[in-house]
Amino acid sequence: MPSISSARPWLKQYPEEIPESIQYEKKTLPEYLKEGAEEEPNKELLHFMGKTMTFGEVYKAACAFAAGLQKLGVHKGDRVAIMLANTPQSVISYYGTLLAGGVVVQTNPLYVERELEHQLIDSEAKVMICLDLVYPKVQAVQKKSKLEHVVVTKIKDYLPFVKGLIYPFIQKKNTGIDPDISYGNTTHNFQSFLRNAPKMPTPVEVAPDKDLALLQYTGGTTGAAKGVMLTHLNLVANTTQCSQWMYNMKQGEEVILCALPFFHVYGMTVGMNYSVMERSKMVILPKFDTTQTLKAIQSQKVTIFPGAPTMYVGLIHDENVNKYDLSSIKVCISGSAPLPLEVQQRFEQLTGGKLSEGFGLTEASPVTHFNLMWGKRPPGSIGLPWPDTDVVVWNAEAEEEADPGEVGELLIRGPQVMQGYWKRPEETASALQNGWLYTGDMGYMDEEGYFYIVDRKKDMIIAGGFNIYPREIEEVLYEHEAVKEAVAMGIPDPYRGETVKAYIVVKEGQKVTEKELDQYCRSQLASYKIPRKYEFREELPKTMVGKVLRRALQEEEKEKEKERQKSG
Structure with missing residues (x-):
């Protein structure tokens, strides 16, 4: 079983203001309110x-x-x-x-x-x-x-x-x-x-460390959403880690823009719970709209703006962005999807604040890694593990910790890690082993302790910050009377990061159009899960035992993307 390497090299990158370990208050969330x-x-x-x-x-x-x-x-x-x-x-x-x-x-x-x-x-x-x-x-x-x-x-x-x-x-x-x-x-x-x-x-x-505060539903490889069990202490710990990481922020004086939905654990932790615990004002928006967001930043003098890359993309491309005073912003916390470097640089130019990228998952309340706000931020890195968060890059084939630069599965343990999945003991036993959370995300650590995500072990799609699970979409498509076979996957999208594409094989003697499938999916799925593109095929690539070769389709899309880039 994995054990933490001797050095924890990421700790050497911590500025003196960030502690290696924190004493967490054993309080319930409403005690802070x-x-x-x-x-x-x-x-x-x-x-x-x-x-x-x-x-x-x-x-x-x-x-x-x-x-x-x-x-x-x-x-x-x-x-x-x-x-x-x-x-x-x-x-x-x-x-x-x-x-x-x-x-x-x-x-x-x-x-x-x-x-x-x-x-x-x-x-x-x-x-x-x-x-x-x-x-x-x-x-x-x-x-x-x-x-x-x-x-x-x-x-x-x-x-x-x-x-x-x-x-x-x-x-x-x-x-x-x-x-x-x-x-x-x-x-x-x-x-x-x-x-x-x-x-x-x-x-x-x-009991903050034992009693549940939250069942946060997340998808999985089976496509069925499952409840992640988080205690009060899980959520208090992650919010406290966030506070320590943003050490230049002053308690009681900050203004946090809450455009990320509270029903998402990311918006709940770094928006709502952080505001209450730090006694800072939250500026609440019922939905993200570029004009309303720009107005709110200017009028309320927002200092902290947690968001997803699609939000920052939308703002920097708003035709009126230069008409607003965004200089109050000190820190922007980006998560849920990879942050393009050009978006980071442009947003920092507009605001004068810092926009850094992190990484997390629902099972960890959610944040595990983050780039320094005021320090080194290697391009493409998800940053360093937060205080009290141990991370191993696990080489499953060799059954040992991977060397720096070697890709493996990220295993995480810390006070923010869930208690398990609600009423799913087998899936809990698979995800939590000897105190380690097996994330299903593939990545590597460099010599200095910065981490990078290279692929997802699971086939999850992240579009506009939302987690989308192909199996759920495929199950809906398979229920359509004209669909013989269906595969859903993520393809690159300049705005959403990824978008959903569906490959369809139609039953013999049946007919169905892209428009008809779109209308059907809209009646069965939330809007962000609906395929934006369809490709009709005579057959899908498969293994000898009949399993669809999703990887082959992904490689096709990569080649198409290369050709599009070559052609301008």
Whole structure:
């Protein structure tokens, strides 16, 4: 079994401000919100489209939400699903669930019914909080799950008065959706739910290092999303590591742009939890839009901007970017996909701040590596392991640690690593062995301790920062009556990093068009998973036993890309 090499060469690259090891506070996540509310109740915690809320106001609402959940019968360990865009309600319901002793199940509002049904059934969530826009989907799958109550909220609920009056008309115009919701014994209005709840919840004893805070669903090689079990300490540790890494940031003085979705563990950790633990203001955007983002940076004097490469690409190519003052930005944390060097350089020129790239995975809360903010940043590197994070590049064939420069699978251990997969002991045993997390990512370490990712052992596609699993797309395509065979894979895309391409073999005597497949997939998959390109073939390359040679298709795409580059 692997053991850490003697030197841990990456530690030699640490500046004196970054500790090799950290003493983590054994606190639950809501304890940080409570302390902020008690010590600085009038300090602004969040800004949302003109609406502001203080630590005291958010904590008061979270307490009422927790008490309301307990009134509905939520006990310690019960799962509570949150299906919200970035809003004050998402912060309130997240910390409120944890105050009640519940376990948060973050749910992507873009999910279609099939995806939502799987997550609710698997997690056995008892209560869900959702936007009115997605309530019809929730209602459609509720009877198939153990969901007992649904709390419905609207974007306008936390908008300033005038915006709140106008927003419903804008929403209906943009979405065409105006849900008619009948509230009753099992369906509750969010604002009424808070008003009618007791002011304080019944205290629940929670062990930060043992009790779960979060079930964060992620895909896998099987295509079925599985719940990653993260404790309070896992999340506290990763947020603390983030704080130590950004040692020049001043507690209580920073302004964090929260455009990354909180339902993604990356946005949750480096956006929401970091803001609460560091007592800094979060500027919340319900979705990423270049104009709104530029306006928010300028008006709110944003200093920290966690994002994905697609966000930075979008901003640097906005035709009006030079009209905005972005000089307040000090640090940008890029993750979820590789960051092109030219994007990094251009964004740093525009802002005067630092844009560095890191690496992580849901199973690690999520961050494991990061480039220095104020130090050496080798092009193409994912950086150095964070404090208390050990990493081995494992040569499975030789059953030994790989030499510097030699490619192998990244194995990770640290306080941020998950407890396992929810109700999946076999997959947990495969991923966690003797304290090491087998990431499935192939990479290498150089002589100085900087790490590089070269390939993915799994066939996961990363498009626009979202993890997409080919098997899930293939299963949907196979259900189409005209499809005989289907393979999905990622191909290079200048904006999204990768995009999904599907190879299709049509059944004899059947006909289907690209447009028809696109419409079909849109009814079965979230928008970011839908293939952007289709290629129809008479047959697919296969092994002697009939397994599709995905690698052969990938090599074809590489050759096509080379030819495109040659032709200009």
